Amino acid sequence: MISRYLFENGLSPRILALVAVILAAAIILPALNLALPESHPLHVPTYMISLIGKYLTYALLALSLDLVWGFCGILSLGHGAFFALGGYAMGMYLMRQIGPRGVYGNPLLPDFMVFLNWKELPWYWSGFDQFWFAALMIVAVPGALAFVFGWFAFRSRVTGVYLSIITQAMTFALMLAFFRNDMGFGGNNGLTDFKDILGFDIQADTTRAGLLAASAVALALGVIVTARITGSSFGKLLIAVRDAESRTRFLGYRPEMVKLFAFTTSAVMAGVAGALYVPQVGIINPGEFAPANSIEVVVWTAIGGRGTIIGPIVGALLVNAGKSWFTGALPELWLFALGGLFVLVTLFLPKGIVGTLQEIAASASERRKARKADAEAVDGEQASPVGAE
Amino acid sequence: MRLFGKIAVALLVVFSALAPALAADDSLRDIVSGFADARNFSQTEKIVTQLGKTGDPAVVPLLEALGEGDLRVRKEDRAVFIAKGKGTVTLLDPLTREAVGSATERELTKIKVNNSLRRSIRDTVGGLALMAAAPEKRKAAASTLFANPDPAALDAIETAMAAEKDPAVAESMAAARAAAIVYSDRPDIEKSAAIEIIAGIGSRDALALLSSLEARSQGELKEQAAAAIARANRTLAFWEMGQNVWYGISLGSVLLLAAIGLAITFGVMGVINMAHGEMVMIGAYVTFVVQELIRTSAPGLFDWSLAIALPLAFLTAGAAGFAIERGVIRFLYGRPLETLLATWGISLILQQAVRTIFGPTNREVGTPSWMSGAFEIGQITITWNRLSIVIFALAVFFILLWALNRTSFGLQMRAVTQNRRMAASMGIRTPMVDAMTFALGSGIAGIAGVALSQIDNVSPNLGQGYIIDSFMVVVFGGVGNLWGTLVGALTLGIANKFLEPYAGAVLGKILVLVFIILFIQKRPRGLFALKGRAVEA
Numbered sequence: 001m002i003s004r005y006l007f008e009n010g011l012s013p014r015i016l017a018l019v020a021v022i023l024a025a026a027i028i029l030p031a032l033n034l035a036l037p038e039s040h041p042l043h044v045p046t047y048m049i050s051l052i053g054k055y056l057t058y059a060l061l062a063l064s065l066d067l068v069w070g071f072c073g074i075l076s077l078g079h080g081a082f083f084a085l086g087g088y089a090m091g092m093y094l095m096r097q098i099g100p101r102g103v104y105g106n107p108l109l110p111d112f113m114v115f116l117n118w119k120e121l122p123w124y125w126s127g128f129d130q131f132w133f134a135a136l137m138i139v140a141v142p143g144a145l146a147f148v149f150g151w152f153a154f155r156s157r158v159t160g161v162y163l164s165i166i167t168q169a170m171t172f173a174l175m176l177a178f179f180r181n182d183m184g185f186g187g188n189n190g191l192t193d194f195k196d197i198l199g200f201d202i203q204a205d206t207t208r209a210g211l212l213a214a215s216a217v218a219l220a221l222g223v224i225v226t227a228r229i230t231g232s233s234f235g236k237l238l239i240a241v242r243d244a245e246s247r248t249r250f251l252g253y254r255p256e257m258v259k260l261f262a263f264t265t266s267a268v269m270a271g272v273a274g275a276l277y278v279p280q281v282g283i284i285n286p287g288e289f290a291p292a293n294s295i296e297v298v299v300w301t302a303i304g305g306r307g308t309i310i311g312p313i314v315g316a317l318l319v320n321a322g323k324s325w326f327t328g329a330l331p332e333l334w335l336f337a338l339g340g341l342f343v344l345v346t347l348f349l350p351k352g353i354v355g356t357l358q359e360i361a362a363s364a365s366e367r368r369k370a371r372k373a374d375a376e377a378v379d380g381e382q383a384s385p386v387g388a389e
Numbered sequence: 390m391r392l393f394g395k396i397a398v399a400l401l402v403v404f405s406a407l408a409p410a411l412a413a414d415d416s417l418r419d420i421v422s423g424f425a426d427a428r429n430f431s432q433t434e435k436i437v438t439q440l441g442k443t444g445d446p447a448v449v450p451l452l453e454a455l456g457e458g459d460l461r462v463r464k465e466d467r468a469v470f471i472a473k474g475k476g477t478v479t480l481l482d483p484l485t486r487e488a489v490g491s492a493t494e495r496e497l498t499k500i501k502v503n504n505s506l507r508r509s510i511r512d513t514v515g516g517l518a519l520m521a522a523a524p525e526k527r528k529a530a531a532s533t534l535f536a537n538p539d540p541a542a543l544d545a546i547e548t549a550m551a552a553e554k555d556p557a558v559a560e561s562m563a564a565a566r567a568a569a570i571v572y573s574d575r576p577d578i579e580k581s582a583a584i585e586i587i588a589g590i591g592s593r594d595a596l597a598l599l600s601s602l603e604a605r606s607q608g609e610l611k612e613q614a615a616a617a618i619a620r621a622n623r624t625l626a627f628w629e630m631g632q633n634v635w636y637g638i639s640l641g642s643v644l645l646l647a648a649i650g651l652a653i654t655f656g657v658m659g660v661i662n663m664a665h666g667e668m669v670m671i672g673a674y675v676t677f678v679v680q681e682l683i684r685t686s687a688p689g690l691f692d693w694s695l696a697i698a699l700p701l702a703f704l705t706a707g708a709a710g711f712a713i714e715r716g717v718i719r720f721l722y723g724r725p726l727e728t729l730l731a732t733w734g735i736s737l738i739l740q741q742a743v744r745t746i747f748g749p750t751n752r753e754v755g756t757p758s759w760m761s762g763a764f765e766i767g768q769i770t771i772t773w774n775r776l777s778i779v780i781f782a783l784a785v786f787f788i789l790l791w792a793l794n795r796t797s798f799g800l801q802m803r804a805v806t807q808n809r810r811m812a813a814s815m816g817i818r819t820p821m822v823d824a825m826t827f828a829l830g831s832g833i834a835g836i837a838g839v840a841l842s843q844i845d846n847v848s849p850n851l852g853q854g855y856i857i858d859s860f861m862v863v864v865f866g867g868v869g870n871l872w873g874t875l876v877g878a879l880t881l882g883i884a885n886k887f888l889e890p891y892a893g894a895v896l897g898k899i900l901v902l903v904f905i906i907l908f909i910q911k912r913p914r915g916l917f918a919l920k921g922r923a924v925e926a
Contacts, residue, residue, distance in 0.1 A: 075726045153910060156911065157913060161661055161725050161729070164661075164729065165861075166864075169857065169861060169902045170906060177899050291857065295730075298730060302727075335740065339733075339734040339735060339741070341734065343734040343738075346730050347720055347721070347731065
């Protein structure tokens with residue numbers, strides 16, 4: 001029934017294949033980890049499960065950026081902020097789950113609050129002991145921030161570079177704020193030492209496998225949502241705003257509303273990605289707000305290919321796998337490699353890997369068509385010698 | 390015989406002239422030798438007071454040694470020496486501080502001191518310093534006495550005041566005297582005169598003095614003290630404001646230095662140069678290298694190190710900028726967002742290159758002697774290095790303004806930015822002008838690095854700390870307008886410093902960022918927007 005829904009709403013076979021691959025990964029990887037003994041050659045070690053799960057959340061983050069940048073032309077240099085806010089919401093839930101098992105054994109207050117001599121839980125921490133509330137906040141907080149920020153920015157027609165710079169200022173300001181101890185989010189150290197999630201031990205192999213599966217499902221949902229948005233007539237409007245904003249406005253549309261919708265949706269996706277990221281890495285700290293992180297997300301998207309749905313996912317997976325390998329094997333060279341990638345991709349692959357491949361494929365099929373047309377024309381010529389010049 | 394008589398007379402004259410000096414020295418020695426017989430702390434303290442009463446600055450080192458526990462008695466002859474260290478130590482004469490022999494630690498007994506003794510030593514030394522030969526020392530002693538008023542020192546202060554010639558020193562002595570009077574049991578008339586003097590000073594110490602007096606006194610004196618407190622508060626608020634403005638200007642000049650190169654590359658050329666911070670970093674490292682070379686080969690030139698580093702930093706960073714423009718940016722004109730990515734990549738490469746060459750830790754850049762130290766205007770302390778940076782920032786700004794408006798290169802640059810095709814058809818080599826403009830902006834960032842190396846850690850991350858602030862300044866001031874950058878930098882600097890006392894440094898900065906974000910909503914093109922009819926896309 002689900003597949004019928006998907007097919008009938010015009011998702012292209014390519015997207016369906018992508019969703020299928022992601023969902024297959026969600027089933028196969030945990031199975032290879034849990035069902036096979038460690039000695040088996042196909043066994044996937046648990047650290048790998050967490051690593052891949054982390055990459056999948058990065059892929060979702062890159063996809064969310066692609067929705068605003070690739071399809072709507074808003075280069076946000078602050079998407080890391082939405083990711084981190086989602087992460088903090090999840091982190092707060094996980095902190096409350098620790099209960100009296102913290103170092104200080106306080107049943108109500110997280111360790112860092114006891115350490116700072118706080119006597120009661122700040123009001124904004126209440127409710128986070130319930131998962132449904134935390135889940136709501138994971139979606140609502142980044143969404144609300146994006147809505148308010150976008151409302152002001154797009155209405156006053158802050159565009160292009162200016163918008164990029166103020167989104168960067170936004171994440172920078174949030175980073176400074178979260179570094180403060182009196183904010184009540186653990187300051188410099190952030191939130192960590194999580195024990196369990198929804199009653200499952202967060203360190204257990206099964207939980208880790210489950211988190212990977214959840215990340216994969218979230219990514220698949222993200223792909224479907226993005227594909228549905230961009231494939232609809234509203235998607236055409238997004239692209240119109242990206243390519244010719246003033247013209248779209250003169251045609252009677254309201255580009256600010258289009259942008260606001262895309263920006264808010266994208267922030268929600270980024271928040272979900274952050275929420276899934278935190279339990280898998282076991283910590284969230286203000287460093288996640290660093291402007292450099294947000295710019296790195298832009299690179300994943302650019303390398304994979306913006307304006308495509310597969311591109312950012314491929315980019316996020318490739319760059320992060322490369323990063324893991326480099327920082328293990330040649331730690332000094334990683335920044336050279338990443339910096340070089342930035343330069344080379346912008347100079348030589350402006351459409352990214354996937355975009356370039358699609359272009360090559362498109363021109364190949366074009367040529368094939370042209371050849372076919374030529375051949376038909378030749379046939380026609382033979383049939384009737386008197387004809388085209 | 391006659392000759393003999395003359396010699397005798399001469400000798401007598403000489404001796405009689407020497408006698409008082411010798412006698413004074415002898416009496417000092419007598420008092421000092423008393424330390425050997427002191428049985429307890431209060432006896433030692435009596436000797437210290439006695440020494441203080443002589444008013445002879447020669448006893449200061451001796452007293453200081455006593456306070457540090459370095460005054461020792463030789464066991465065999467009960468003679469007193471200054472002796473530092475462990476094991477076999479050199480014995481110094483307590484008054485002349487000449488080496489007179491050595492002894493092992495065992496042969497000596499330490500003269501013991503306790504905290505109350507140390508305090509009285511400090512007070513005595515303070516009182517003696519009022520008679521010191523150097524006016525700065527006398528002034529410093531008076532300021533110490535003002536900050537820690539002591540009625541017991543009143544006599545010493547008044548003696549010193551009577552002898553004082555330097556008006557500035559006399560003034561601080563009067564303040565010290567007033568402070569001491571407040572705590573003494575002198576008549577109310579003197580106290581009320583003292584209140585007037587203290588209120589006129591209006592510093593925090595003065596305020597503390599007045600409030601303690603207000604708490605202790607009654608009647609008219611209390612009212613007068615209360616009025617004086619109000620007056621002192623006003624003075625304090627005034628100077629505090631002055632101090633904030635100065636800090637703000639100082640911060641603003643740092644922002645201006647960091648942003649002014651960006652005002653060229655981003656503001657004039659429209660290139661989002663994320664590697665701008667790294668140009669600043671290159672300048673700072675050039676300073677470091679220059680200083681290292683000077684240290685090893687020509688230490689005498691150290692005071693000139695910054696002057697030598699300036700042109701080198703300009704050229705190095707400028708060359709780097711030139712290479713970046715020719716190598717990468719020229720392919721990306723008209724695609725601002727992609728320029729942003731490419732230059733960010735370049736910034737990562739430059740950072741890592743510097744980290745590989747110079748190591749990840751902070752490098753020490755020295756301050757030339759003419760930039761260290763400080764002076765005071767009223768209650769504002771101004772350090773020379775901050776003042777130098779303010780002056781330097783303004784100098785760079787005006788030189789750049791002149792270069793853009795009065796040189797032929799500046800003319801070409803403006804022509805190219807205003808109408809590229811028209812400029813090209815007039816025979817201007819636009820690609821070269823682009824490259825040189827970018828090199829100019831980068832070079833200016835480089836010389837900013839020389840200045841910023843004086844106040845910031847020279848590390849591979851130096852540039853990252855400035856990049857966001859720089860963009861904020863340029864965007865706030867208005868793109869394409871150097872005056873906007875100046876006004877923007879100073880406004881943000883002063884706003885930041887005025888918010889700090891109320892909100893704290895971090896929150897102040899956050900508020901400024903939020904303010905800029907809101908400001909851009911209102912005026913998307915900055916404070917001084919270029920007027921035009923261009924509409925993009």
